[in-house]
Amino acid sequence: MSSQNMLLEHCERAMAAALAAGADEAEVIADAGRSVEVAIQKNDLEQVRSADEVTYGVRVRVGDRLGFATGNQASGLRALGEEAVLIAKSSPPEPGLRLPKLSGDLFAPDAVDPELLRLLEPEGRAELCALATRTLRRALAADRRMTIDTGELSVSELQRVLVSSTGGRRAWRGAEASGGLFGMALDGAEVGSFAYDGDRRRQWAELEPALERATDRFVRKCVGALGGLPGESFRGTILVPADCVSELLLDSLTELLGADAVRQGRSPLGDRLGQAIAAAGFSLTEAGAGLAGFGLAPFDREGVERRALPLIDDGVLRAILFDGAEACRSSSPGQQSTGHAQGGAASPPMVGPAALSVAAGSTPWAELCAVERAVLVTRFSGTVEPSSGDLSGVVKGGFLVRDGVARPVAETTISGNLYEALRNISGISAERELLGGTSLLPGLRIEDISITAAG
Amino acid sequence: MTHASPPLLALQQLRALFKDALQHAGSDELVELRYHKKTLRSVSAREGRVERSLSRGREGVGVRVLAAGTWGFASTSEASPSALRRAIEAARANAIASAPYRKELALRPPPIALAVGDYAEADVDEEHELDERVALVVGLEAAARRHSARVRTASSVYNELRSDKVIVTSDGADCSVRLWRPELKVSAVAEHEGQRVSQAESIGATGGWATLFRERAEVLAERAAATAVDQLEAAVPEGGRATVILSPALVGLLVHEAVGHTVEADFVQSGSVAAGKLGQRVADARVTLRDVGHSPHVAGAGGAEPVDDEGVLTQPATVIEDGILVGYLHNRESAARFGVAPAGNARAWEYADPPIIRMRNTMIEPGDSDLDEMIASTADGYLLEGARNGQADATGEFMFGAARARRIQGGKLGPLLRGTTVTGLAFDVLQTVDAISREFAWDLGSGHCGKGQPAKVDAGGPWLRCTLTIAGEQR
Numbered sequence: 001m002s003s004q005n006m007l008l009e010h011c012e013r014a015m016a017a018a019l020a021a022g023a024d025e026a027e028v029i030a031d032a033g034r035s036v037e038v039a040i041q042k043n044d045l046e047q048v049r050s051a052d053e054v055t056y057g058v059r060v061r062v063g064d065r066l067g068f069a070t071g072n073q074a075s076g077l078r079a080l081g082e083e084a085v086l087i088a089k090s091s092p093p094e095p096g097l098r099l100p101k102l103s104g105d106l107f108a109p110d111a112v113d114p115e116l117l118r119l120l121e122p123e124g125r126a127e128l129c130a131l132a133t134r135t136l137r138r139a140l141a142a143d144r145r146m147t148i149d150t151g152e153l154s155v156s157e158l159q160r161v162l163v164s165s166t167g168g169r170r171a172w173r174g175a176e177a178s179g180g181l182f183g184m185a186l187d188g189a190e191v192g193s194f195a196y197d198g199d200r201r202r203q204w205a206e207l208e209p210a211l212e213r214a215t216d217r218f219v220r221k222c223v224g225a226l227g228g229l230p231g232e233s234f235r236g237t238i239l240v241p242a243d244c245v246s247e248l249l250l251d252s253l254t255e256l257l258g259a260d261a262v263r264q265g266r267s268p269l270g271d272r273l274g275q276a277i278a279a280a281g282f283s284l285t286e287a288g289a290g291l292a293g294f295g296l297a298p299f300d301r302e303g304v305e306r307r308a309l310p311l312i313d314d315g316v317l318r319a320i321l322f323d324g325a326e327a328c329r330s331s332s333p334g335q336q337s338t339g340h341a342q343g344g345a346a347s348p349p350m351v352g353p354a355a356l357s358v359a360a361g362s363t364p365w366a367e368l369c370a371v372e373r374a375v376l377v378t379r380f381s382g383t384v385e386p387s388s389g390d391l392s393g394v395v396k397g398g399f400l401v402r403d404g405v406a407r408p409v410a411e412t413t414i415s416g417n418l419y420e421a422l423r424n425i426s427g428i429s430a431e432r433e434l435l436g437g438t439s440l441l442p443g444l445r446i447e448d449i450s451i452t453a454a455g
Numbered sequence: 456m457t458h459a460s461p462p463l464l465a466l467q468q469l470r471a472l473f474k475d476a477l478q479h480a481g482s483d484e485l486v487e488l489r490y491h492k493k494t495l496r497s498v499s500a501r502e503g504r505v506e507r508s509l510s511r512g513r514e515g516v517g518v519r520v521l522a523a524g525t526w527g528f529a530s531t532s533e534a535s536p537s538a539l540r541r542a543i544e545a546a547r548a549n550a551i552a553s554a555p556y557r558k559e560l561a562l563r564p565p566p567i568a569l570a571v572g573d574y575a576e577a578d579v580d581e582e583h584e585l586d587e588r589v590a591l592v593v594g595l596e597a598a599a600r601r602h603s604a605r606v607r608t609a610s611s612v613y614n615e616l617r618s619d620k621v622i623v624t625s626d627g628a629d630c631s632v633r634l635w636r637p638e639l640k641v642s643a644v645a646e647h648e649g650q651r652v653s654q655a656e657s658i659g660a661t662g663g664w665a666t667l668f669r670e671r672a673e674v675l676a677e678r679a680a681a682t683a684v685d686q687l688e689a690a691v692p693e694g695g696r697a698t699v700i701l702s703p704a705l706v707g708l709l710v711h712e713a714v715g716h717t718v719e720a721d722f723v724q725s726g727s728v729a730a731g732k733l734g735q736r737v738a739d740a741r742v743t744l745r746d747v748g749h750s751p752h753v754a755g756a757g758g759a760e761p762v763d764d765e766g767v768l769t770q771p772a773t774v775i776e777d778g779i780l781v782g783y784l785h786n787r788e789s790a791a792r793f794g795v796a797p798a799g800n801a802r803a804w805e806y807a808d809p810p811i812i813r814m815r816n817t818m819i820e821p822g823d824s825d826l827d828e829m830i831a832s833t834a835d836g837y838l839l840e841g842a843r844n845g846q847a848d849a850t851g852e853f854m855f856g857a858a859r860a861r862r863i864q865g866g867k868l869g870p871l872l873r874g875t876t877v878t879g880l881a882f883d884v885l886q887t888v889d890a891i892s893r894e895f896a897w898d899l900g901s902g903h904c905g906k907g908q909p910a911k912v913d914a915g916g917p918w919l920r921c922t923l924t925i926a927g928e929q930r
Contacts, residue, residue: 413926
């Protein structure tokens with residue numbers, strides 16, 4: 001693993017090359033990563049894979065022009081800086097563009113469990129294989145109809161260093177362990193719908209219990225999807241459990257809350273600040289430097305400090321996410337980055353959230369599900385068109401709920417509109433789930449959705 | 456330039472270096488060394504200026520070792536003798552560490568004639584300066600905005616992926632492979648009375664600009680803008696089962712998502728819906744479906760590769776012949792298990808990715824109908840065009856988004872409707888096919904397939920009439 005000092009020296013060398021080549025400002029980021037992954041396939045352990053790589057990204061401003069180049073060869077750092085300048089010089093100007101001002105150095109504390117570092121060494125391979133095998137066996141033993149298509153167990157470490165000619169250096173190191181299974185249940189000639197579940201943790205000791213819970217959820221989803229029949233066509237209620245909220249609503253919504261989407265006209269939400277865009281009781285917060293138990297680097301992709309930002313408060317839109325470039329492009333005088341530049345060294349910064357939480361409601365999930373008729377959407381495979389909000393797709397592994405009794409359905413689609421769905425949230429569960437370390441979400445009940453069953 | 460393609464001489468020197476490194480491999484082991492340098496140059500435009508311009512290069516060596524009855528994989532970003540030795544040792548150690556936990560040992564693939572020599576797809580040395588690329592995207596973005604006052608914003612992005620590989624294995628592969636894949640996308644957002652609709656059009660190819668721009672680039676901008684504007688006042692289709700005529704792009708999504716994934720041999724072994732169906736009728740007799748490493752019917756398919764990442768020379772893989780399921784897609788190991796010859800479907804995205812079973816260019820062979828006749832003979836249905844995203848399930852149930860829909864009644868096309876999602880069970884839907892056109896197009900060349908790692912693929916076919924379910928409105 002590359003040392004922090006060596007990465008700082010590399011970044012400063014690339015920055016000096018960029019400035020010498022004509023850059024007015026330069027920012028260089030280095031991501032040194034190493035990982036070990038145990039892959040599962042076809043109900044068996046498939047392969048162990050290890051990797052070790054440093055990626056460099058150089059962003060420069062020449063006058064009112066930006067350029068970016070990235071590569072993974074330390075021997076090519078000078079050329080990388082020069083190439084970023086060449087790209088900037090060949091690009092038309094955009095008045096007012098500047099790199100974010102960084103004040104001073106921030107060398108943040110490591111988020112590294114020493115146990116994870118031990119597992120990254122060759123002598124840790126057997127322990128990882130053993131846990132992958134226990135996870136696989138747990139799923140297969142839970143129900144004889146289970147089959148695992150693929151799965152993985154991995155440990156990784158990332159050392160990130162960033163230097164900017166605007167006045168600061170940043171460094172942070174983190175490690176994590178994660179795992180998951182992807183597969184389905186088979187019953188005679190019947191093939192059930194795919195499901196996936198998994199988790200990730202910063203502490204090795206927390207991973208196996210988390211994977212056991214994820215594996216049990218995974219088995220329930222796979223087996224529960226067997227026996228699905230076409231349901232009923234109607235316009236009415238859908239029930240969205242916590243682990244489906246992102247793919248149905250939040251992934252699109254958070255894209256629309258980016259200043260880039262607003263400026264580009266893809267999002268109508270820029271004009272709605274201070275207005276109700278969701279049902280009362282729905283509150284969404286970007287969690288800044290991470291949720292409890294899964295801390296993130298305290299600075300974003302541009303080195304700007306991360307902080308929590310309420311986006312929607314009791315249904316009212318309160319904020320839009322900005323990175324440095326979008327702050328420069330904003331028509332609001334004095335707009336600053338909100339610390340929401342995402343990405344790694346292999347690409348220029350992009351606006352987006354790093355971690356999200358939706359406030360819990362007051363109704364137990366079981367009570368939200370006690371309705372006359374609804375479709376429980378356990379997985380959504382479809383499209384959300386951001387500008388219009390048109391939303392349509394297939395319900396996977398879903399259930400038709402009638403008077404509180406659920407039966408699996410197949411070949412069932414839903415259709416509606418994202419913006420209307422936000423306003424039509426009629427219930428938020430009291431329970432929330434931490435998903436993948438970066439989302440803390442409740443389940444939702446949503447009204448007035450078109451449900452179409454085949455046949 | 457940092458990211459210039461390595462000259463052929465350098466690739467040949469790497470072949471020699473790799474052969475030296477393999478001298479130390481054990482005789483009972485299979486060792487694969489794959490150097491891969493991938494370069495992306497991308498420029499995008501919005502509001503009359505360049506939004507983003509970047510260059511990305513990534514290179515290194517992926518090492519796969521079959522030892523102790525299992526595979527190990529390691530990668531290094533350095534192509535030196537010492538780094539190669541360390542990576543081979545790491546891959547070997549990874550294999551040995553996992554062997555005790557593996558229930559069924561991996562088979563050593565039987566010997567076959569692997570690729571030897573220097574391979575390249577067409578136009579691999581074509582170059583376009585940044586000024587030319589900037590002019591292209593700025594011009595197209597402006598063309599989309601000019602289409603109508605209702606176009607609020609537009610954007611365009613041009614990417615070119617250059618790929619240079621060297622593959623040397625201990626059982627005979629010794630080759631270099633060079634590819635160049637340009638792609639272009641134009642998007643438009645239209646607005647009227649508070650309603651917004653966005654639309655995108657894209658193309659991609661393996662080869663130069665003459666291949667990429669089979670039709671004028673401006674046509675893409677005009678089509679994206681016109682569709683966005685026209686859809687502002689379009690109605691949502693009614694949900695339910697319907698007769699549809701699918702465009703070549705949507706046929707591509709159907710064969711890739713709904714059939715292609717279910718016949719990948721790794722998934723077949725896990726129990727996909729295609730398992731155990733070899734020799735059975737799964738489609739109407741008009742349907743013949745292949746996955747190919749080249750580009751039949753029309754040049755430039757975006758997933759073309761002369762050699763796969765195990766060093767196998769690519770061959771057509773016939774999946775459905777006259778409606779009968781006749782084959783799966785294989786890597787060397789699964790081909791040996793099924794007792795067939797591999798056709799070159801083992802692909803890796805970048806050097807640090809191990810090769811896995813993937814599609815390349817997937818298609819239905821053209822038929823003998825004419826699109827106009829197909830429309831005229833449809834009493835009640837929809838014409839669906841323009842691919843959005845798509846996914847398939849273990850059950851064979853698929854969904855994909857159609858960007859544009861038009862109702863057909865009494866053999867006549869009606870007004871434009873909003874885009875929608877369609878779904879069905881793959882083999883059931885293919886049994887309902889009752890007309891296939893002579894016209895053929897590759898039309899997913901700007902797309903990527905995701906299966907743990909991305910892959911550049913293409914898909915397409917003729918216009919095809921079948922029956923499936925539309926996710927529309929319940930009134």
